[in-house]
Amino acid sequence: MPKTGRRIAARAIDLAVLSLALFLLAALTIDAITEKATHVLPEQVIGAVTNVLFSAGDVGAATDEVGDSAWNLIVSRVQTSVLILIGFHFAYETAANLWQGRTLGRMLLDLRIVGPGGSKARFGRSLWRAAVTVVCTGGLYGLAWIALLHGSFIGGFVLWLLAVAVLVAYVAPALFGSARRSLGDLVAGTRTVHAGAYATAGRTVLRAAQAGSSAARNAAQRVPVQRLADSYQVRRAKETGGRWAARAADSEQGRRLRQLGATAGDRFKDVYRQRRGGDGSTPPDPQ
8 A cells, every 4th residue: 555645745746737737827818818908908998988988978987897898808718727727637637547547646656546456447437536536626726716706705715615625525535544545536446556667667677687697697708718719829729730740640750650550460460370370361450
């Protein structure tokens, strides 16, 4: 069972990814609001001034109209960004659960989500877990902001309290429960386990290093012998030995030794005939 600190660190990395997405959306939202205000609001201001001139100086109504238009523009863009962020969070969690159960944080901390019996989490379980995770860890906060932007203070406050409550309910089983499973895991029937990817990679690297070392030692043992057999000195010794043997065979001493050998053979035959009574039979070959 993974330690709580590792799971918190993995979740922190995932929140960093969501924060990066939030900053990008905020930059795009501000840019869109600025561009819209540059092109649309001046026309509305001119229209408001015209209305003031033709409405007996009703400045308050004209100002309210321009202010409402600007505020509606801001609310529309911010609300769209919040909904996009919630959708991105849901897609990120669902895709991660389907892809070996590993978000970026869980991948870096060597964790993954599995279904019953350690099997891969199927689509339905991945969808349920992602939905519960998004609602409990950010979705309700986003809806609270949308309610506040639309002027519903009470609705926004209620949603904020509900967001805090479900966040505690989501985290408490993972921190204090015997199985260390979050609310998303309990609803979807999943659990967080060690992926073991780093250990597998380490064993693979170790086996490859051992195989390379063994091959290097064997090569080192074979190379000196082969070099000795193919060395210039050994070849010279072979050639010199061959020449000496040929010279010895063709020398005067060699010829004398061959003649002595032949004479000794003839004498052996004579002695054998004499012992046999001179019957003239040929003795067997002494060889």
